[in-house]
Amino acid sequence: MKKKRIAIAMGGYSNEYEISIKSGNLVYEYLDKEKYEPYKVHILENEWFVAHQDQKYPIQKQDFSFVLDGKKINFDLVFNIIHGTPGEDGLLAAYLETVKLKQTSCDFYQSALTFNKRDCISVLKPYGIKTAENYFLNLGDEINEEEIIAKVGLPCFVKANKAGSSFGISKVYQKDELKKAIDFSFKEDDEVIIESFLDGTEVSVGVIEYKGEIKALPVTEIISENEFFDYKAKYLGESQEIxxxxxxxxxxxxVQAIAVKIFKTLKLKGWSRSEFIFHQNEPHFLEINTIPGMSEASILPQQAKAAGISLKELFENTIEAALR
Structure with a gap:
């Protein structure tokens, strides 16, 4: 049987570039080379190329192909492992749809929606999903500190609306810290979301399409050594993930039932990782990642392992679901 050619799309245009490269290399390492013919495809702002045997081969954007030894190579599927833009925000998915190429992540609308924290919360609230109190700002809006504090209270979180890996997030305790935190978030995005502080246990829930069913994975409890689950806690070991x-x-x-409900309500594909805080014993939704980190130490691979699913099986299952 002819091997399926898989483009592992990695990199991206955001601060999450290096994390994506690590995730992509892990996918490449664990894919069954007897069944698939994988290629590492770097999607960068200034160039798209296949990294193969220490050489770079440009991607032909009219059909996402490349030329190797004088022969045109077309892909059967794109394994999208780009965190942030353009992989997680729908731009790559929209492009791939126009060239009629299947891919492993959500369709472009679902990707754009889930990447936008404010819009995602607004869509889920009518379905009974509990969230923190929140306040929205766009770049250039008047900043009314009294109004913000009256809505969300103190302490509160100030977040860049469309950013991952906890970039552009601050925890604010005093009114005089608010403006600085908002300016910090605007360095990452032109939209900001300010949320009330929820006191309680933080958990993360992976959901995957597995053997034709939507399945919630074992839940991970997150105990950060820092003020919150920030970049250092996520990637530099400054947290406990149980x-x-x-x-x-x-x-x-x-919380597993709510995570599955969100997956189905938003009509997601592939996998997701949703974050919640148990506030007054009720799970409150924080955000969702549709292309979560895929290092061996990342949360979703941890959860798959706890469910008895190897990385090889997890990646193969994701590919076969997308090909169907």
């Missing part, structure tokens, strides 16, 4: 979480069976099943 899988399965030490919460009760009832709490586990409740």
């Amino acid at each position: 899988t399965p979480a030490t919460i009760s069976t009832e709490m586990t099943e409740k």
